[in-house]
Amino acid sequence: MKELVEYILQFGHLNTQQIDLVLSKAKKSALRKDEYFSEAGKIPRQVGFVVEGVVRGCYYTNQGEEITRCFISENNLVVDYVNFETNTVSSDYLQACTDCTLLVFSKEHWEDLSRIIVAWDNIKNKMVQLCMYQKSRKGPVISQDATTRYLAFLETHPSLINRIPLTYIASYLGVTQQSLSRIRKNLR
Structure with a gap:
């Protein structure tokens, strides 16, 4: 409380x-x-x-x-x-x-x-x-590429990435879960 x-x-x-x-x-x-x-x-x-x-x-x-x-x-x-x-x-x-x-x-x-x-x-x-x-607040600016949207998500929501299902993050970013997995793999 x-x-x-x-x-x-x-x-x-x-x-x-x-x-x-x-x-x-x-x-x-x-x-x-x-x-x-x-x-x-x-x-x-x-x-x-x-x-x-x-x-x-x-x-x-x-x-x-x-x-x-x-x-x-x-x-x-x-x-x-x-x-x-x-x-x-x-x-x-x-x-x-x-x-x-x-x-x-x-x-x-x-x-x-x-x-x-x-x-x-x-x-x-x-x-x-x-x-x-x-x-x-609307989701990320769809005119940005998916990688830019994901990086912006990481910056604004750093504590969420390991706490919530990737399917929800993908939905928020306006990409498929497969695309999000590919983006994450390319950034490692």
């Missing part, structure tokens, strides 16, 4: 009583590899904070091709916030790439914090902006 407190305090000040209230609303939860935190076709009902593990945001094209949009690792919020906030059905999935430990807020508890803590909305808005920026 210490990680969550440090994360929140980056965005504003809360006193000890307010921090205790926030922590009392969070529930520790485990998400096994390949399980979904939220799914397309359903209304998102929770906000999570990744304590340990990696979650990916993905969707399927009309042709059934799976596209990985983003990776969310430790000390970040995980939520399909637009659909969460508007109570609308999501078109994206948030799926565990590894076994994950999360601190989870139900919609009711998340909204309670806004009603009780005066500074919460300002803090929440800053956290959500960062979360949405991370989620909405």
Whole structure:
């Protein structure tokens, strides 16, 4: 829970009583590899904070091709916030790439914090902006060659390369898994 407190305090000040209230609303939860935190076709009902593990945001094209949009690792919020906030059905999935430990807020508890803590909305808005920026970032620039995209991935996500399946990385980069294997082999 210490990680969550440090994360929140980056965005504003809360006193000890307010921090205790926030922590009392969070529930520790485990998400096994390949399980979904939220799914397309359903209304998102929770906000999570990744304590340990990696979650990916993905969707399927009309042709059934799976596209990985983003990776969310430790000390970040995980939520399909637009659909969460508007109570609308999501078109994206948030799926565990590894076994994950999360601190989870139900919609009711998340909204309670806004009603009780005066500074919460300002803090929440800053956290959500960062979360949405991370989620909405498009994958690598497809006009770059695949090797350049892979090297950029290594630079921006150095801790992920040995933690998540290569198929997800290939999807994120917009290449086949065979192409990614070839790129990796050529770089050794």
